[in-house]
Amino acid sequence: MPLVHSELIGETCTLLLWKLTETEVELREMLGKSYISQELDAISHPQKVREWLASRLLIKTLAEQFGIAYVGLHKDEHGKAFLIDNDSHISITHTFDFVAVALNPFAAVGIDMEKCDEKLQRTSSKYLSVPEFEHAANEIDTLCMYWCAKEALYKLYGKKKISFKDSIRISHFEKSDELLEGRLTDETLIVTSKIYVRWFDRHCLAISL
Known part of the structure; x- marks a missing residue:
């Protein structure tokens, strides 16, 4: 798993990006049996298995950089992942x-x-508000930025049943922008976020803080 990018985002958040090149067997050996949970047993698609193993290996690597003893993950009722025994x-x-x-x-x-893909054009009306839809003008890079920014903010909030179209808004931006502003509304609660955007080989990466 060659490290592609490492960066301090904002003042306190560390990002690691790895290229996924290993086989499932190699990833299992690298991660070790003690970190493989029952969650993996429910995954049948070979590529999804590789992604699961690689993500846990990367979390273990990053946690150890912070001096955190990685003992695994647990998920809350919304599916949001947390480190075991660490806040x-x-x-x-x-x-x-x-x-x-x-x-x-x-x-x-x-x-x-997310990789820039035509599916973002086919589904854009489902995740963009009318002003966002008009701004994107079906341009795939812009659509990809919108999708990743909304998904990142959704994952930061960590609760299900949030409409990307109606409840998450991204302020107007230019394609060259690396910092976006996002706003999530859940009934009377409002969450605002700075969203950092990076590009790697036609893939958009968004980090919501």
């Missing part, structure tokens, strides 16, 4: 080619990565 906040994303993890010791974090 640091983490977020995970993986695609066919990449695995990325963000760790923030002090506050929630959300991360998402």
Whole structure:
């Protein structure tokens, strides 16, 4: 798993991005049996198995950089992942080619990565508000930024049943922007976020803080 990118995001969040090149057997050997949970047994697709193993290996690597003894993850009722026996906040994303993890010791974090793909054009009306839809103008890079930014903010909030179209808004931006502003509304609660954007080989990566 060659390290592609490492960066301090904001003042306290660390990002690691790895290229996924190993086989399932290699990843299992690298991670070790003691870190493989029953969650993996429910995954049948070979590529998804590789992504799961790689993401746990990367979390273990990042946690150890902070002096955290990695003993595994647990998920709450919304499916949000947390380190066992440590209060640091983490977020995970993986695609066919990449695995990325963000760790923030002090506050929630959300991360998402997506490859520019035509499916974002086919489904854009489902996740964009009318002004966002008009701004994107069906341009795939812009759509990818919108999707990743919304998904990252959704993962930072960590609760289900939030409408990307109606409840998460991203302020107007230019394609060259590396810092976006996001706003999530859940009934009377409002969550605002700075969202950092990075590009790697036609993949958009967004980190919500």
